[in-house]
Amino acid sequence: RCAVEHTSDAAVSVLHLPSDEMKGRIIGREGRNIRTFETLAGVDLIVDDTPEAVTLSSFDPVRSEVARLSLERLVTDGRIHPARIEELIEKAAKEVEEQIMEAGENALLETGIKNMHSELVRTLGQLKFRYSYGQNALHHSLEVAYISGMIASELGLDEETARRAGLLHDLGKAVDHQIEGPHALIGADLARRYNEAPEVVSAIASHHEDQEAQTIYDVIVSAADAVSASRPGARRESLDAYIKRLEKLEELAKSFNGVSKAYAIQAGREVRVAVSPNISDDGVVHKIAFDIARKIEEEMKYPGQIKVTVTRETRATEYAK
Incomplete structure (x- = not known):
């Protein structure tokens, strides 16, 4: 009843190059290109012995995507110097921001959820670039929303509240590298700040038992989360x-x-x-x-x-x- 096409993805960003000669151009004279790129993009660019490939490493998935897009374009363009690097990183950052908002809005459309604060929509969209054990966090949130809605419907409860709580349950994962604490409590705090219903806030906070379950929606979201994570092919583990x-x-x-x-x-x-x-x-x-x-x-x-x-x-x- 909940057929999905998504299986686990690898979260490692490896960029293939047309030739090994490109590595020298990426590094630049006395390393100025690679230094400029790493400083502006906020990532580590690893140039090693791997033939015709470089690796991007960052704890922030959004930064990682900006870096990947801009480096791809630099390699295709062939003009690699500090001014061009800055220009393409700025352009990629704007594009990724648009992708984030679009991903968040599409998630609301798919689940039929309305009236959500734009900051929550943006944070939800950031999950598009976040992975948990190889499972894409936004796809996982959509699955949990569908399953929560089905369970609520079977029990004669409010389906939209269950779907809303399911969709937002992993909200904290989008910002857990910036804020200390468990992602469930970070997400609940965000939802509370942007005026989500108490049932939704409680379901987010309790889905990993960081807080005791208080409503039936807490139990529904927790069960739906477990079902999505344990689906064959969803996660590597x-x-x-x-x-x-x-x-x-x-x-x-x-x-x-x-x-x-x-x-x-x-x-x-x-x-x-x-x-x-x-x-x-x-x-x-x-x-x-x-x-x-x-x-x-x-x-x-x-x-x-x-x-x-x-x-x-x-x-x-x-x-x-």
């Missing part, structure tokens, strides 16, 4: 755990006598097992299915239920001569 779980399911099914193949499908919600054609008794096939299901219950932890389907294939081969 959970992807590893997900693959291990599927492998364990298949190994467990294959440990039974008579099983020739086992495949975990439907994101681990079903195991298809093929048994040897030598087993002639249907009762044995049913028993294998029952035993595999019981063993999964005993040895694994999983949400919902796992369907075990055991099939016996019969093949007859004849040759026409």
Whole structure:
């Protein structure tokens, strides 16, 4: 019910160059170009032995994007000197600011949320450039908004309040490198300052248990956040755990006598097992299915239920001569 196209992205900014000769031009005479670039963009520009590539490093994702855009244009343009560097960084900063506002406004349009302070919209848009374990923070916030809205709808609660709280729950991540404290409390403070409803502020503050849950919306957003983060493919950490779980399911099914193949499908919600054609008794096939299901219950932890389907294939081969 919440189909999304996004999977984990890498947060490392590596820029490919047309040739290694470009590295010398980026550094400039006595290093003046690279010094000017690093000072104005506020990033570290790493020029090392990596062939035809340089790396941009910054704790601030917005600065990192400004630096990436301006360096790309400098390389394409070929004119690399301090005045040109300053001009292109200023231009890129304006463009990124426009992208931020556009991303925030699009997020409101997609979720059907109205009447939000422009500073909150801007902060929300900054999440477009922020990643958590490889998962894009704005895409994650949109997912949490959709899931929160669905849960609220099922419970007969106000869907828009739940969506609003879900969308803003990670607001603090956009500025947590500038302000000390947990991102949940930073986000709640921002929302309070710009006149968001108490239910929304409370849901933001409590989604990582930095504050005790006070309303039903707190619990809804916390649950939706966990669902989005644990979705297979969303984050690198959970992807590893997900693959291990599927492998364990298949190994467990294959440990039974008579099983020739086992495949975990439907994101681990079903195991298809093929048994040897030598087993002639249907009762044995049913028993294998029952035993595999019981063993999964005993040895694994999983949400919902796992369907075990055991099939016996019969093949007859004849040759026409």
